[in-house]
Amino acid sequence: MQPFHFPIVIIDEDFRSENTSGLGIRALAQAIEKEGMEILGVTSYGDLSQFAQQQSRAGAFILSIDDEEFTPGPEQDPAIVKLRNFIAEIRFRNAEIPIYLYGETRTSQHITNDILRELHGFIHMFEDTPEFVARHIIRETRSYLDSLAPPFFRALLGYAADGSYSWHCPGHSGGVAFLKSPIGQMFHQFFGENMLRADVCNAVEELGQLLDHTGPVAASERNAARIFNADHCYFVTNGTSTSNKMVWHHTVAPNDVVLVDRNCHKSILHAIIMTGAIPVFLTPTRNHFGIIGPIPESEFTRESIERKIRAHPLLEGVDPTTIKPRILTVTQSTYDGVLYNAETITRMMDGWVEAVHFDEAWLPHAAFHRFYSKYHAMGKGRERAAESLVYATQSTHKLLAGLSQASQVLVQDSKGRKLDRSLFNEAYLMHSSTSPQYAIIASCDVAAAMMEPPGGTALVEESLKESLAFRRAMRKVDKEFGKDWWFKVWGPDKLATDGIGKPEDWTLKTNDKWHGFGGLATGFNMLDPIKCTLITPGLDVSGKFAKTGIPAAIVTKFLAEHGVVVEKTGLYSFFILFTIGITKGRWNTLLTALQQFKDDYDRNASMWRILPEFCQAHPQYEKMGLKDLCQTMHEAYAKGDIARLTTEMYLSDLQPAMKPSDAFAHIARRTTERVDIDALEGRITTSLLTPYPPGIPLLIPGERFNKKIVDYLRFAREFNQHFPGFHTDVHGLVEENLGNGTSRYYVDCVA
Numbered sequence: 123m124q125p126f127h128f129p130i131v132i133i134d135e136d137f138r139s140e141n142t143s144g145l146g147i148r149a150l151a152q153a154i155e156k157e158g159m160e161i162l163g164v165t166s167y168g169d170l171s172q173f174a175q176q177q178s179r180a181g182a183f184i185l186s187i188d189d190e191e192f193t194p195g196p197e198q199d200p201a202i203v204k205l206r207n208f209i210a211e212i213r214f215r216n217a218e219i220p221i222y223l224y225g226e227t228r229t230s231q232h233i234t235n236d237i238l239r240e241l242h243g244f245i246h247m248f249e250d251t252p253e254f255v256a257r258h259i260i261r262e263t264r265s266y267l268d269s270l271a272p273p274f275f276r277a278l279l280g281y282a283a284d285g286s287y288s289w290h291c292p293g294h295s296g297g298v299a300f301l302k303s304p305i306g307q308m309f310h311q312f313f314g315e316n317m318l319r320a321d322v323c324n325a326v327e328e329l330g331q332l333l334d335h336t337g338p339v340a341a342s343e344r345n346a347a348r349i350f351n352a353d354h355c356y357f358v359t360n361g362t363s364t365s366n367k368m369v370w371h372h373t374v375a376p377n378d379v380v381l382v383d384r385n386c387h388k389s390i391l392h393a394i395i396m397t398g399a400i401p402v403f404l405t406p407t408r409n410h411f412g413i414i415g416p417i418p419e420s421e422f423t424r425e426s427i428e429r430k431i432r433a434h435p436l437l438e439g440v441d442p443t444t445i446k447p448r449i450l451t452v453t454q455s456t457y458d459g460v461l462y463n464a465e466t467i468t469r470m471m472d473g474w475v476e477a478v479h480f481d482e483a484w485l486p487h488a489a490f491h492r493f494y495s496k497y498h499a500m501g502k503g504r505e506r507a508a509e510s511l512v513y514a515t516q517s518t519h520k521l522l523a524g525l526s527q528a529s530q531v532l533v534q535d536s537k538g539r540k541l542d543r544s545l546f547n548e549a550y551l552m553h554s555s556t557s558p559q560y561a562i563i564a565s566c567d568v569a570a571a572m573m574e575p576p577g578g579t580a581l582v583e584e585s586l587k588e589s590l591a592f593r594r595a596m597r598k599v600d601k602e603f604g605k606d607w608w609f610k611v612w613g614p615d616k617l618a619t620d621g622i623g624k625p626e627d628w629t630l631k632t633n634d635k636w637h638g639f640g641g642l643a644t645g646f647n648m649l650d651p652i653k654c655t656l657i658t659p660g661l662d663v664s665g666k667f668a669k670t671g672i673p674a675a676i677v678t679k680f681l682a683e684h685g686v687v688v689e690k691t692g693l694y695s696f697f698i699l700f701t702i703g704i705t706k707g708r709w710n711t712l713l714t715a716l717q718q719f720k721d722d723y724d725r726n727a728s729m730w731r732i733l734p735e736f737c738q739a740h741p742q743y744e745k746m747g748l749k750d751l752c753q754t755m756h757e758a759y760a761k762g763d764i765a766r767l768t769t770e771m772y773l774s775d776l777q778p779a780m781k782p783s784d785a786f787a788h789i790a791r792r793t794t795e796r797v798d799i800d801a802l803e804g805r806i807t808t809s810l811l812t813p814y815p816p817g818i819p820l821l822i823p824g825e826r827f828n829k830k831i832v833d834y835l836r837f838a839r840e841f842n843q844h845f846p847g848f849h850t851d852v853h854g855l856v857e858e859n860l861g862n863g864t865s866r867y868y869v870d871c872v873a
């Protein structure tokens with residue numbers, strides 16, 4: 123293995139003292155260093171939980187304990203209490219790291235059992251030679267470190283270290299090619315030797331094959347399947363966009379009826395087009411903040427779906443009772459963090475729908491914390507479906523520690539049926555490159571291993587804790603401002619005063635005012651606390667515009683110039699995430715920037731002063747004040763009644779005129795026509811039309827434009843003309859620049 127740095131951490135208040143205890147511990151430290159292991163010596167714990175974070179960089183701990191300290195008896199002795207708390211903090215995150223106590227022999231008799239149980243040994247001061255003790259500690263430390271690497275990453279480390287010369291691709295030969303040119307040298311220095319040494323091709327047998335799931339790759343996929351409570355796991359190196367297509371191509375054939383969340387990711391719509399399926403859409407609720415709510419439970423009932431099939435223009439004359447839909451795909455965690463009770467959905471579909479598919483791109487963390495109980499696809503000890511297979515597709519790169527594009531398909535067999543792995547692999551191959559990126563595979567492997575409890579549970583708990591602390595801090599600021607305005611964080615009214623509170627606090631109850639989704643079934647949905655939607659003033663839950671308002675686009679532009687980049691921006695809301703990469707109090711920066719914004723807004727500070735870079739690119743804002751700009755844009759939104767318009771447009775009854783794949787085929791045959799948006803009503807789109815925000819597909823190939831959508835596009839055109847730099851982006855719209863700041867907009871339609 124490479125020379126990794128995992129020092130043995132010694133905590134002893136005498137570490138630098140000239141007394142016998144100091145001499146003893148330093149002799150031990152020297153003996154350990156002589157054997158080639160690093161030592162990190164400190165004299166106090168400092169902040170316990172902060173210091174316990176060191177477990178991720180340490181090879182072992184040696185904690186010193188003094189006898190004189192036991193005055194009130196070992197149970198309440200402050201030194202023992204501190205020791206116990208520290209060990210608990212370590213074990214909360216790490217069950218395996220060796221911990222030793224160091225002290226006088228008579229001290230050991232005072233250590234209580236709950237502490238002894240967690241130790242790898244008690245080192246009796248002056249009883250053995252330091253060399254002997256050092257060798258023992260080093261052996262345990264090495265064995266602990268050797269156990270860390272999961273199968274594929276382990277094999278890759280071995281391969282990169284053994285220095286064999288390759289005659290195969292990639293052509294850069296372990297990075298050597300870069301060294302032959304100056305810019306190549308820069309690239310090499312930036313990414314480093316290891317990244318390039320580990321960039322190998324699939325001709326390397328000892329690493330196994332991703333495409334047929336053999337060797338160390340297969341061992342890693344099995345390991346991840348176990349960690350995520352699945353029967354099968356497939357690592358995917360092209361994102362969940364690809365994972366979704368694999369699941370679909372394995373399950374859906376031309377003209378099959380499929381059940382799809384209307385607010386699904388565009389990769390699902392691509393899968394509909396590719397497979398030639400006939401989609402029946404389930405419609406989510408929305409509130410007037412533009413936040414997408416859940417699909418109500420009633421939409422999942424067989425009666426409701428059969429009613430939709432009966433009314434479906436492409437299924438005329440079909441008896442709905444004879445149809446067995448091939449798949450149901452639900453976005454598990456909507457874009458604003460609303461979750462479904464997966465057990466309930468699976469039970470409702472079981473035996474009727476062939477496959478139940480949860481698109482958990484934003485939810486790979488849920489399996490590791492009790493907080494999410496049944497609100498994710500595969501929980502420990504959850505009962506299997508009787509007949510239907512359950513799939514979950516997860517972007518390890520979005521909330522866990524995967525590199526970009528790291529993703530996985532998880533499958534749970536039913537009682538009656540197992541996944542046919544060889545048939546599934548046909549679909550897997552159809553969507554995989556034959557040259558997978560090994561660093562991404564390794565990150566899938568490591569991201570899974572990191573989530574192994576207790577470590578993974580601790581990581582999720584930290585995200586939850588930070589998110590709640592942020593929410594509380596926002597409320598505190600709000601309270602201090604009193605009647606004056608402040609940003610709100612969308613979520614239940616009741617918030618635990620400390621810690622993470624109870625999961626029940628986060629379930630969506632029927633007609634709760636805060637969510638604005640109306641009558642929801644009990645126990646069917648919850649909000650994931652780590653996903654925070656911040657709401658800016660200007661709009662209330664019912665969609666009414668206030669006299670003044672602060673469009674979110676201006677706030678996020680301001681934040682970006684202050685080094686805070688948010689995940690997603692809506693009309694009067696924006697979205698931030700507390701991933702497992704969050705550090706304690708990182709949100710303080712956001713809080714300060716928001717306070718700065720409020721200050722600048724209240725003073726109507728000049729735009730050129732507060733957003734200099736932006737004003738350089740768009741001089742028309744230079745002379746405005748921040749408040750003026752907010753108000754001008756707010757009035758433009760209000761005039762277009764844009765909140766209501768987008769809600770109604772998304773909820774409008776969209777009728778397919780032809781199958782999505784048939785409409786899309788017009789592109790290949792060049793039988794499309796570029797239609798000006800003013801002439802769109804009634805036309806059939808061949809493109810997928812997706813407005814940003816919210817980035818949810820609005821019109822699908824084969825569907826007709828209605829008046830609401832045309833109104834929206836006209837609004838977007840006018841808005842873009844008045845507010846350059848705050849462009850409303852609509853994918854699928856073709857823009858022709860006419861000069862003088864105006865543009866014409868078209869959509870490609872069936873000719």
Ligand SMILES: *Cc1c(COP(=O)(O)O)cnc(C)c1O
Pocket residue numbers: 360361362363364366386387389453481483484517527528529
């Ligand atoms: C991001 C996302 C995907 C696609 O995942 P990538 O890993 O980016 O390809 C699929 N579904 C949903 C719901 C997503 O948000």
